[in-house]
Amino acid sequence: MSDLEQQLATLQATALDSISQVQTLEALEQLRVDYLGKKGEISKILGGMGKLSAEERPAIGAAANVVKDAIQARLDRSKTDLQTAQIQAQLAAETLDVTMPGVYRPQGRIHPINSTIDRMVDIFVGMGYTVATGPEMETDYYNFEALNTPPDHPARDMQDTFYLPDGNLLRTHTSSVQIHYMEENEPPIRIISPGRCYRRDTVDATHSAVFHQIEILAIAPDLTFTDLKGTIKEFLTQAFGMELPIRFRASYFPFTEPSAEVDVQWQGRWLEIMGCGMVDPNVLTKVGHDPEVYSGFAAGFGVERLAMVLHQIDDIRKLYGSDLRFLRQF
Template sequence: MATEIEIQLQTLEQEAQSAIAHSDNLKKLEELRVAYLGKKGELSLILKGMGKLAPEMRPVIGAVANQIKEKIQDSLSQQQETLQKQQIQAQIASETIDVTMPGVSKPLGKSHPLQSTIDRVIDIFVGLGYTVAQGPQIESDYYNFEALNTPPEHPARDMQDTFYFGDGSLLRTHTSSVQIRYMEQNEPPIRIIAPGRVYRRDTVDATHSAVFHQIEVLAIGKNLTFTDLKGTIKEFLRQMFGDDLPTVFRASYFPFTEPSAEVDVQWQGKWLEVMGCGMVDPNVLKAVGYDPEEYSGFAAGLGVERFAMILHKIDDIRRLYNSDLRFLNQF
């Protein structure tokens, strides 16, 4: 019986040494360790038969089993060290950088001319003490029209025909709706600008788009007058165009301001309409819970595309949306 166990142990050692020598990764090596030396491994299974040995033979077989176990453990450790070194060498080889190879060019990104124009306007007004306000692009009829003194059937709605959803909501036609939401949640004095994308049903051509960008300005406080509005607009235009340009305020009409005006500037020998503005209509102040006897204010709005086209001498608004790198790389 002792001879049979010794033969089993010797066979186990030979098989284990061969399997360890041929293992090519650390995962497989760990599986071999568990298979041969684990609690339920082959060595443990063989040693369960020691109970049938004569008492004087058990120490002898135990010593042989311990020697075999140590040899297998040594082989496992050596093979583990070898495989780890091979793994490190392979990683080093795969991550080696050939400094003689040409570099991969990753050109720096640039701001889109629309975004750079928005940023420029924001910087100017923030410097004048204004903060930026945001609002949803999908609006209710109330915030987009009614609260801005444009009730249903008002003729001014024809100029701002937009895209409606089945539930009565719509894509906002201006960022004036942001002003209403902000005034509902804040008490005067207020100084905000509201940049964002707006939508109107319009025929797309060189100067018109159904989707465009707008920035609106709002100031509410005590004793604000049209003189304050003119001074603010003139300073903004001076900083925007880098010069004290000739400016004209032409009487106009907007349902949410009274009096209202269009702003023209003389730019490169031509008169250009660049903004609309006016004093906030008392009905708008009442809609947000302000007392028009105590507070007054002014508002102004500009189309970002119009300013970008003027500043960069762009002849067609559609160039701003076509994502043509030959065009965009100029900025």
């Protein structure tokens, strides 16, 4: 046996032993490159064939092919075995025992403020209204001036809010949403605008500096106060689950004329529920709608107040306290 044949035989034994001990597919691929690659061990041995005679070269070439085939066959078997083992390990790791009890996660509850908003929105959507939303940070124009409340108007004192360094402010009502919507849409309009509002109120049992409000707006030709009264009566009947005595008291809001407060008789006493009125012609003019052609009505109420009435809650601060003893009742 020539030296090259001896080297090939030794290489085959070493390669087969190394392949039998490999544990990963990555290591197996590295062995393939080391032995069978263009710069592998077999190629290095065959590089010495130039020194052989023409009669010796065929024998060395045949021996090299036998070694290559033996190594490749062992590589293929090891690759199959390692892939099978990998799949089995993955299956074992991902096996799910369907007989074991699941991990218990207690189901959450909807906060009474959110549930009240959802309930009121469902009522108005059922009456043909569309939900509209807008930014909580507003300009003075959208929060006051477009709603017929110029800078020197005394009504601003009742809606003092939080002003930002850039001159913007936190909205005091969702009426600003109505201005945005009317600027972008032509009548007929029927929208409901729920959302969070802010005022510099002293926090007590019935007031909060942060609260939620729902407002409705309807714009169309020939709408009257009778349409407003009918809408509110139907809403309150659905909200309280029964037809209750309702009264309208004359009031004042800068953006409606005439304006009224709405009271409902509930559990033997009159409760103030919302404010309402016919949209002031100046507001329609601001958004580009002709008050000679269109009329409209608006109404708004505090979500917290209605939630307190419906759930018999005596202190608005309980709605924001995150006390699970309180929230788990709902």
